[in-house]
Every structure is written in structure tokens, then in C-alpha cells.
Amino acid sequence: MSDAPLLSPARPSAGPAAPPSAADLLDFVRRTAADAELVASLPLDPEGRTWLRLEGPGGSEAWLIAWPPGTGTGWHDHGGSHGAFVTAAGELNEQSLAVRLPTEGWKTLELAEGVDRERRLSAGLGRAFGAHHVHEVINPSSEQHAVSVHAYYPPLPLMRRYSRTGQVLRLEQVEQPQEWE
Known part of the structure; x- marks a missing residue:
């Protein structure tokens, strides 16, 4: 037997961690x-x-949000970020749209029939969504607060706000991160 120390073979260094997937974000929330x-x-x-910013996985942006009775977000998207939320x-x-909207070059769109989706999410229920998700x-x-947890990757670069009248969706405003932080 030799007294020489045992050397382990060199391992390639691990590259940067993969960004969190929508499933990773759903697990986190x-x-x-x-x-x-x-x-x-x-x-x-x-x-x-009211809200509290949280440290999300893999550089994601996360929020704990309280919703007074009857409040909502209005129609919006997440500027190309994918995400997840849980009540x-x-x-x-x-309320969401089961259609991918163009992100640039329009102010008003007429939505086809059948693109609306609705989910009731009681405590413990939630969902993940892709980068082109539009919802409210x-x-x-009328009496009880709700609380939810949200996570987005990449961190929200912007949010587009929409108004909706019947089947007509209108781009109203583009918000930058400093407007909600």
C-alpha cells in the first residue's frame, strides 16, 4: 500500500444554475x-x-399579497415573465385568456368567442403560467380578506394593463417596476 494521498478525479465545475421553471415557481409558492x-x-x-416582497428561488421575484374584500388587479400581463401563484x-x-396575444404593435384587439377561462382558487390552490399569460x-x-403568494421569472421587467369591454381588450398602460416596488 502506498502512503500517497488519494486524489479524486477532477470534476467539471458546475455552470450557472438553470433559471427556475414555472413548475419550480409553483413549488415555491x-x-x-x-x-x-x-x-x-x-x-x-x-x-x-398590501404586499411584502420575498426572496424567490433562482433570482425570481416573489410577493406575498393581501386582498381586501372585492378588490382585484384588473386585466394585465407580466411583461414576458412566466410565473405561479397560490391562494x-x-x-x-x-379570469384569463386562452390565447396568446401579440406583445407589440396594437392598442385594441377584438377577442374571439371561447377564449375566456375562469378558475376559483381557494386556500392551497394555485397555478403556474407561461410568459404570455393575460389575466385578472x-x-x-364581500367580507373576508384573501392572501396569496406570487413568483415571476425573470423578475418583472414591466406590466401591461388592459381594459376590457365585452370582447374588446384595450392596452391602457405600461408600468415599470419602480411603480409598484
């Missing part, structure tokens, strides 16, 4: 929504939404 102490720590305002307390309704989220309760 589910685990975070199950943290009762964190959820209970968010102040509830009877007038407007941690109460219930949220999500509403707390339908």
Missing part, C-alpha cells in the same frame, strides 16, 4: 403559502392591497 406564520404576518388594510387564505377568482385576479368575497 405552494411551500410559502403553507407557512402560516409568514401569511399571518402580512398587515391587512381594509381599503387596499394562501380566503379565495381568489382568476379578484377577491370575490
Whole structure:
């Protein structure tokens, strides 16, 4: 036997971690929504939404959001980021479009029949979504706050806000991150 130290073969250095997938983000928001102490720590305002920015996985942006009764986001997208959200307390309704919209070059679109989707998401339920997701989220309760956890990757570069009248969707505003941070 030799007294020479054993050397392990050189391993290639690991490259940068892969960015989180929509499934990774959904796993994160589910685990975070199950943290009762964190959820209970968010102040509830009877007038407007309150939020707390969280450290998301792999450089993602994450938020804990409280929704007073009857409040919602209005129609919007996430500027090309994919993401996930889960209801941690109460219930949220999500209205979404099952169609990919062009991201540039339009102000008004007429939506075809049959593109609307609706989900009722009670505590513990949520969903992941792709980079071209357009939706609105509403707390339908007239009495109870809802709380949810959201994560986006890459961190939101912008949000486009829309108005909707019947089947007509109109681009109203483009928000930059400094407007909601």
C-alpha cells in the first residue's frame, strides 16, 4: 500500500444554475403559502392591497399579497415573465385568456368567442403560467380578506394593463417596476 494521498478525479465545475421553471415557481409558492406564520404576518388594510416582497428561488421575484374584500388587479400581463401563484387564505377568482396575444404593435384587439377561462382558487390552490399569460385576479368575497403568494421569472421587467369591454381588450398602460416596488 502506498502512503500517497488519494486524489479524486477532477470534476467539471458546475455552470450557472438553470433559471427556475414555472413548475419550480409553483413549488415555491405552494411551500410559502403553507407557512402560516409568514401569511399571518402580512398587515391587512381594509381599503387596499398590501404586499411584502420575498426572496424567490433562482433570482425570481416573489410577493406575498393581501386582498381586501372585492378588490382585484384588473386585466394585465407580466411583461414576458412566466410565473405561479397560490391562494394562501380566503379565495381568489382568476379570469384569463386562452390565447396568446401579440406583445407589440396594437392598442385594441377584438377577442374571439371561447377564449375566456375562469378558475376559483381557494386556500392551497394555485397555478403556474407561461410568459404570455393575460389575466385578472379578484377577491370575490364581500367580507373576508384573501392572501396569496406570487413568483415571476425573470423578475418583472414591466406590466401591461388592459381594459376590457365585452370582447374588446384595450392596452391602457405600461408600468415599470419602480411603480409598484
